[in-house]
Amino acid sequence: MSFNKQNQNHKNYLMLVEFCKFLRQNGDKLFDKDSKLCLRSDQLTVLHEYLQQIIHRDRLSHENTDKYSRRKSSVLNLTNTKEFILLYQSNQLHFIQDFLFKITSLKITSNLGQTSINDSIRLNIFGSITYLELKNIPVLNIYDLENLRKQLETLIAFKSIAKVQDLIQSCGADQSSPSSWPKLNTLKLSYNYLSSLDDSFRLAASIEVLDLSHNNLKNCEQFLHNLPKLKRINLSFNKLEEIPSISESESTSQLEYLDLSYNNIEKINASSKL
Known part of the structure; x- marks a missing residue:
């Protein structure tokens, strides 16, 4: 040696x-x-x-x-x-x-002095996690996340993802088949590299709190319709040009809080569905 x-x-x-x-x-x-x-x-x-x-x-x-x-x-x-x-x-x-x-609660950060990492991170030594926070940890370097998705209630990723589906659908490096996150009620993806959303939200229909602030989103299309229980959403500090459609119908929306500050919205369409 x-x-x-x-x-x-x-x-x-x-x-x-x-x-x-x-x-x-x-x-x-x-x-x-x-x-x-x-x-x-x-x-x-x-x-x-x-x-x-x-x-x-x-x-x-x-x-x-x-x-x-x-x-x-x-x-x-x-x-x-x-x-x-x-x-x-x-x-x-x-x-x-x-x-x-x-x-039950875990936060993982990059090494001191590093803004990101290249090493693989394995989560199979944790069996009871309900709260997981990733900071400067590329989600594609994370293994064993699929074993936690049935129990996670809060998931936070900071400077860690470029696509929502890499986290919610593929479970990072697991590249797993689509499966639901039945207990996930809080998802915070602020300060990431998101330029668009996708339909992976359909797998996390229990989300009530969603933070997508400080990204590069130009529109949300109809993907937020997959979150029928959504109560609070932060879309501030993006590049949105119009108010996004949160729900298919005003009568079924449970939305209580919407932050659209610091976007590129110039006109408010009265027919916009929140």
Whole structure:
């Protein structure tokens, strides 16, 4: 093993020890309604790597055949390091694994000093997330989002997407088949790179709060009609030239709040359907 690799393993070990200490001291607070666990993408990468190791380590310790031995490959490249053994034997990794599976609110940001990332981000170590926030994380780098869409209630993506369908329909890097988001009631996509909308909103018909501010939208066509429960929508700081059609019928609209400030709307058509 090279010195650089040893040094990196030691840094990761120290990070995980500190993270475990942080969770033990602040764990209860992280389950408060208004609190969320914030992780950088590099921290999440290390967590995922080490937690995958214990899954395979546990398999090896419970299986009495050599079939797993033949499949060690690169997935088990940490299990014999002293850092991993210390974390494993002290149950710190199992504690982290159990905590992350139970956490309900998560925010992921890019690394310090970076405006974006190129590394893959995996979410399969989280099993109970209902609130997910991405900041400067390209959604096409996100894996395992499809496993969370049945339970997510709030989804926020900041400087992360260029197309709504990449998030709602394809679930980022999963490139999954279309499926519904039955519990998603709040979707915030401000400060992104959206120039148009698409029909993927049909998969998230429970949305009540939608933030599309600070994008490059010129029109919304009829795509907002797919959101029959919509109550609040922010379309400010776009390039809209006319008031968008929010609902097929005024009588069925549940809209309570609409922000169209800082657009290019010059005339208001009295027949516009809000």
